[in-house]
Amino acid sequence: DTEVTQTPKHLVMGMTNKKSLKCEQHMGHRAMYWYKQKAKKPPELMFVYSYEKLSINESVPSRFSPECPNSSLLNLHLHALQPEDSALYLCASSRITGGSYAGANVLTFGAGSRLTVL
């Protein structure tokens, strides 16, 4: 299995709602990532989990709360979001450190969850 699966594909929520985005991989990767991509912009790193522990938080507002319950799953809990948080949220996974061959450490991305905040 060489895929990263994200659910839901589309989510519409109000500013007072609480919702979650889910991500799953079965490649044995021990690093998992959340990226945010706005229209016509590159993906921007939000969080990195390494061995189920948060290792990088790119100064993301607390209305985004990540969780890594086990080595295969990554969640992003959403609460009190703003309309400007509407974006494509991408999950990715990778090995922690790889060998010397090209491509050993690449991030494998899911198809994303398209979030619209009304």
Added chain:
Amino acid sequence: DQQVKQNSPSLSVQEGRISILNCDYTNSMFDYFLWYKKYPAEGPTFLISISSIKDKNEDGRFTVFLNKSAKHLSLHIVPSQPGDSAVYFCASLILTGGGNKLTFGTGTQLKVEL
């Protein structure tokens, strides 16, 4: 902090010809550069990478060149095919030991015309 720029937001090439996508970076602290391709409503797909100690890597129709003195890299696609039409991102990769830090460039929209 690493900044990665792709100065051409779009590129149009005829089928069968060479596509050359360029990328400039500011910080020499990286382990790899990667190229990703992205179709609308899909996640980025890995294409090819180059180690910081190499100056060229080739995989089929794709070749990446790294010029460290100029802080510049390029992706060559030969021959270009209509299915190559997508947004291409170069990205610097730093291995931190606690996950890999991938910083994307601004992207180039490639259109391969018949």
